[in-house]
Structure formats: structure tokens, C-alpha cells
Amino acid sequence: MTRRSDLVAYIVAGTASVAFVLLLVFSLARLLDTEAELRRNEGDNMLWAISRTQSAALLLDAEVSRHVGTISRKAAELDKRYNVMLSRLNLLSEGPQRRYMRELGLDGELEKVAGALRALEAQILEMSYGDAQTASAVHDLLQPLIEDLGRAGNQSMVRQWEATGARLDNQRAAIVQVIISIAAIIVLGAFLSFTMLRAMAEQQRIRLSLLRERETAEIYRSFVALVSHQFRTPLAVIDSAMQRVLRSGNQMPTDEIRQRASQVRYEVRGLTSLLEATLDVVRLEERQVTARPGNCHVEDLIQRVVARQSEETPERAFSLEIGNKVPQSIETDRLLAEQILDNLLSNAVKYSPVTEPVSVSVRAQNRSIFISVHDRGVGIPPEEQERVFSRFFRGHGTAGIPGTGIGLNISSQVARLLGGELSFESQAGIGSAFTLKLPEKWPGVQ
Known part of the structure; x- marks a missing residue:
């Protein structure tokens, strides 16, 4: 099912990509056509050429009339108008202009007028005052041409308007098509982006699921090892003690019974502590543990924790050092802070020899206090330090030392719950220093 879904996703994405490219090519082609259409101005050029030819004919006719009716008229002006008229006729008789005039049916008329003018060239250039015959011939030749050019100009203007309208319609249609194509490209791009993001999210989800499965498997293996060792050993001790009591019947001395009962109670307390630690992990993960901040006297907090540990291990020596800048009290949850320090x-x-003292130091810096617990014990190798706060983790140097591998994990989570942080420095064979950082003022985190 998953393979079929992946195949469908690939087909859809491939089709969308091809459509994306085709729409881009189509939009580009339409834009190029529109740009080429904008550069077409044949109608404008022809209208200009026709109007200029008509103007040249009118000016030549007028100059011939003035030349005939004026005694001292200069021949140079007549020569100029004549040559301009011939150049205009030549312009309309060449290249695309000739084809355009042929479509209007005037190409023959233009050739006829041009030929007639060249035939009258000598008479026109040598005209003198009162040469009415030549003037009349020129007028009769130019007048029909002027009228034809006027009609041709009107037709050219109409054709130009029609061409312009058609060009605008084509451009408008091209613009609409390009807009639609761009909108489709945007939609396809959004679809492809969504598909890619969804695929990436799915891969990330699968990766996280696999990682969680691995973590769960590792936690399960660690928990099984913990149960097999930490539960089995005290249960075996309890079972052995009870069997001894049962076998002895009423003959066991009272002192031995009391000793074995104390041993059983000690092992039961250990099992109870282990169960409570495991439940603390669950409660922390379910966010069932909340901090209740209040005023906490720093020195009383430290002395209370040290005194409690001294009662449990009277053979051990403890030292306490509190810096001068440490405030008398901070705002935190005293019970949770005690839980962390008890564990440290x-x-x-x-994890340290009986002959070595354990020192506790407190200092203040940047509106926070730092409570450090130093020992001269087995230390933590560098390759194991990154897993110190992992759940159920116990290093290779802890063999034979009772423990659950839960305490530091719980302490680290509780420290964050208090708005602080738990860190450490350690060297194998030299000792470790665990430091609890707590803010002086309650940060408001839960």
C-alpha cells in the first residue's frame, strides 16, 4: 500500500513538473509574440509615406502655378519640388511599399505618373512666366494622383485602425493567457512545494518514530536489566532471610531475628525507593509534577540536606562552604531542590571511597546561585559523559555499586522545572563535581 502511494505521489509530482515547464514555455512564447507584435508598424510607415507623397504633389502643383504666374520666380524652388515629388514616388514603388500600393490598386497609377513627370522634366524645369500649357499638363497629371493618394491614405488609416484593433485583441488575449499560465504556475508551484514539504515532514516523522522506537527499545533493555538486578537481588535477600527464620522455628535467637528483620526492612525500603523513582520518571513525563515556588533560605536548605545524609552515613565526612555574595534566600520550590541535592x-x-570527604560549595553569579557537590570517587570516562543524564544509564565503573540509573535523569528534569540547570565536570579516577544552577527569582516556568 505504501509503495502504491509513493508511486502515485511520484506520478503526480512528475506530471505537475512537466505541466510547470510547459506552462513556462508557453508563457515565454506568448510574451515573445506580443513583443514582436508591438514592433510591427507597417501601417504607420505607409500612412506617413502616402501622406508625404500627397503633400509633395500638392506643393509641386502649387509651385508650378506660382512659377507660371510670377515674373521673377526662382527656378531652384521648382527644381526642388520636382525632385522631392520623384523621390516620394520612388519610395512608394519599392519594397514593401510597392506591395502595399498594389493591394490598394495604385501601383500602376504611380508608375504612370512617375513616367509622365519624367517625360515633362525638361518642360517643367525650363518653365517661364506665362507657360500655361505646361502648368496645365502638370496639374492634370497631379490632380488625379492627389485624389487617389487621399483615398489611399484613408484606406491605409482604416486598415491601420483595424490592424491596431486586431493587434490589441491579440495582445489582450496573450496577456490573459500569460496571466492564466502564471496563475497555474503559482498553483503548481504551491502544489509541488506542499508535496515536497509533506514528503519531508513524513520522512522526518518516520525518522523520529524510528528514533523513538530505538530509544524505547534501549530504555526497555535498560529497564529489564535494572529489574533483573535491582529487584532480584533484594528479593533474593528477603527470601533467604525468611527461609532461615522458617527453618529455625522457635530456636532462633531474638537478636538474630531482629537482625534479619532489619535486613528485610532495608531491602524493602530499597525496593520502595526504586518504585518511587520509576514513578517519578513517569510523572515527570506526564507533566504531573509541578513546582510550588516560595521563599527558600539557602543555608538552611544545604545544611538540612547535609544533615540528612550524615545521619544515613555517619562514617562519612562533609564540608560546607557558602560564598559571601550568596543571598540569604531565593525563590524556588524547596522540596524539589532538596530532592536534587539529596540525590547528588x-x-x-x-561512588567515592569512605576515607574521602564530600564537599558542598555555594556561590552566586549573574542573579543565580550555583550549588556544587564535589567527590573524589571513580569519576566518569569521557566516552560515557554524554549519557550521564540518560534514563537507566549506569557506567562501567559502577559495577557492584547499588543504583538505578534514574536519579540523575530525574534531577536534570526537576532542575529544568525549577528554571535552572544541572551540569557536571568529571575525570575518571579523580572525581566529579555536579553543579545545580538555580535563579534567585522564580522565572515562572512550569
Whole structure:
């Protein structure tokens, strides 16, 4: 089913890509046609040529009349008008102008007038005062041409208007087509973008799902190992103690019974703590743990945690150092802060020799306090440090030392819940220093 869906997605995306390219090519072609249409101005050129020829004919006719009726008229002006008239006729008798005039039915008339003018060239250029015969011949020759050119100009103007209207219609249609194509391109582009983003999101979802599955599998393996070791050992001790009591009957001394009962209670407390730690992880993930900030006296907090640990391990030595700039109190959840520090002190005692002291130092910086717990224990190798706060993780150097691998994970999450941070520095075989950073004022995070 997934392969079929992928195949359909590829076909749809490929079809959309091809349509995208075709629409681009079509839009480009239509734009090029429109640009070429804008450059076509044949009608304008012909109207200009016809009007200029008609004007030249009128000016030549007028100059011939003035030359005949004026005694001292200069021949140069007549010569100029004659040559201009011939050049205009030649312009209309060549190239595209000739084809255009042929469509109007005037190409023969133009050739006829041009030939007649050349035949009268000598008479025109040598005209003198009172030469009415030549003037009449020129007038009779030019007058029909002037009328024909006027009609040709009107026809050219009409054709130009029609061509312009058709060109505007074509351009308007081309613009509409280009707009539609651009809109289609935008839609296809949005579709392709959506398809690509959805594919990327799906790949990311699959990748995250696979990562979560791997993490879940790793957590499951770690939890199974934890249960098999941390649960089995105390249960075996409890079972052994109870079997010994049962076998002894009423003959076991009271002191031994009391000793074995204490041993059973100790193991039961360990199991209870393990279950509570596991439940704390679940509650944190379900956001069921909330902070209740209040005024917390820093020195009392530290001394209370150290005193509690001293009662549990009276053979251990502890030192406490509080900096001068540390405020007397901060705004935080005292119980959650104690939970973190209890775990840090317990780990420091657990993973360091009995002869080595555990020190606690407090300093203030940038409106935050830093509570550090130092030990001279086994330390953490560099290759294991990035997994220290992972759930159920226990390093290779912790073999034979009781623990769940949950405490630091819980402490790290609770520190963030308090708006702070839990960090550490460690060297294998030298010791570790875990530091809890807490803001002086409650940041308002939950």
C-alpha cells in the first residue's frame, strides 16, 4: 500500500513538473509574440509615406502655378519640388511599399505618373512666366494622383485602425493567457512545494518514530536489566532471610531475628525507593509534577540536606562552604531542590571511597546561585559523559555499586522545572563535581 502511494505521489509530482515547464514555455512564447507584435508598424510607415507623397504633389502643383504666374520666380524652388515629388514616388514603388500600393490598386497609377513627370522634366524645369500649357499638363497629371493618394491614405488609416484593433485583441488575449499560465504556475508551484514539504515532514516523522522506537527499545533493555538486578537481588535477600527464620522455628535467637528483620526492612525500603523513582520518571513525563515556588533560605536548605545524609552515613565526612555574595534566600520550590541535592550527595557518597570527604560549595553569579557537590570517587570516562543524564544509564565503573540509573535523569528534569540547570565536570579516577544552577527569582516556568 505504501509503495502504491509513493508511486502515485511520484506520478503526480512528475506530471505537475512537466505541466510547470510547459506552462513556462508557453508563457515565454506568448510574451515573445506580443513583443514582436508591438514592433510591427507597417501601417504607420505607409500612412506617413502616402501622406508625404500627397503633400509633395500638392506643393509641386502649387509651385508650378506660382512659377507660371510670377515674373521673377526662382527656378531652384521648382527644381526642388520636382525632385522631392520623384523621390516620394520612388519610395512608394519599392519594397514593401510597392506591395502595399498594389493591394490598394495604385501601383500602376504611380508608375504612370512617375513616367509622365519624367517625360515633362525638361518642360517643367525650363518653365517661364506665362507657360500655361505646361502648368496645365502638370496639374492634370497631379490632380488625379492627389485624389487617389487621399483615398489611399484613408484606406491605409482604416486598415491601420483595424490592424491596431486586431493587434490589441491579440495582445489582450496573450496577456490573459500569460496571466492564466502564471496563475497555474503559482498553483503548481504551491502544489509541488506542499508535496515536497509533506514528503519531508513524513520522512522526518518516520525518522523520529524510528528514533523513538530505538530509544524505547534501549530504555526497555535498560529497564529489564535494572529489574533483573535491582529487584532480584533484594528479593533474593528477603527470601533467604525468611527461609532461615522458617527453618529455625522457635530456636532462633531474638537478636538474630531482629537482625534479619532489619535486613528485610532495608531491602524493602530499597525496593520502595526504586518504585518511587520509576514513578517519578513517569510523572515527570506526564507533566504531573509541578513546582510550588516560595521563599527558600539557602543555608538552611544545604545544611538540612547535609544533615540528612550524615545521619544515613555517619562514617562519612562533609564540608560546607557558602560564598559571601550568596543571598540569604531565593525563590524556588524547596522540596524539589532538596530532592536534587539529596540525590547528588547520595551519589557522591556512593561512588567515592569512605576515607574521602564530600564537599558542598555555594556561590552566586549573574542573579543565580550555583550549588556544587564535589567527590573524589571513580569519576566518569569521557566516552560515557554524554549519557550521564540518560534514563537507566549506569557506567562501567559502577559495577557492584547499588543504583538505578534514574536519579540523575530525574534531577536534570526537576532542575529544568525549577528554571535552572544541572551540569557536571568529571575525570575518571579523580572525581566529579555536579553543579545545580538555580535563579534567585522564580522565572515562572512550569
